[in-house]
Amino acid sequence: MLPAHARVRRSEEFRTVLRNGQRAGRRRLVVHALVGRDGPARVGFVVSKAVGGSVVRHRVVRRLRHLMAPRLSAIGPGTLLVVRALPPAATASSPELGKDLDGAMRKLALSPRHDCVVEGER
Numbered sequence: 001m002l003p004a005h006a007r008v009r010r011s012e013e014f015r016t017v018l019r020n021g022q023r024a025g026r027r028r029l030v031v032h033a034l035v036g037r038d039g040p041a042r043v044g045f046v047v048s049k050a051v052g053g054s055v056v057r058h059r060v061v062r063r064l065r066h067l068m069a070p071r072l073s074a075i076g077p078g079t080l081l082v083v084r085a086l087p088p089a090a091t092a093s094s095p096e097l098g099k100d101l102d103g104a105m106r107k108l109a110l111s112p113r114h115d116c117v118v119e120g121e122r
Contacts, residue, residue: 001066006043006072007042007044008081020034021080022035029086029100030084031084032081032084033080037078040078041072044081045085046082046083047064051087051089060085063094067094075105
């Protein structure tokens with residue numbers, strides 16, 4: 001689980017990251033990153049109704065939060081990430097979402113360490 005201090009919560013921060021940050025897309029998600037801010041690395045999630053109903057959206061967010069927790073230490077301090085789930089995320093397994101996260105983070109030069117791999121992803 002991500003601690004409260006590691007989450008993007010304010011709509012202005014989401015907007016800033018989405019408009020000004022770099023992005024890397026994969027089949028099931030898009031990762032937006034804004035590097036060089038003050039403070040700790042933080043992450044936020046966007047899961048629209050296009051992904052599914054309430055239960056499905058919350059399941060996707062829980063999976064993404066769980067997957068991001070060990071990867072957060074791999075990104076630099078002051079980095080803000082916003083992970084936007086796409087409709088295929090609704091039927092994806094956790095290993096598939098993890099693979100997409102890792103690929104997007106590599107593309108953004110935010111490569112996760114090899115010891116961050118969650119069990120069952122290899």
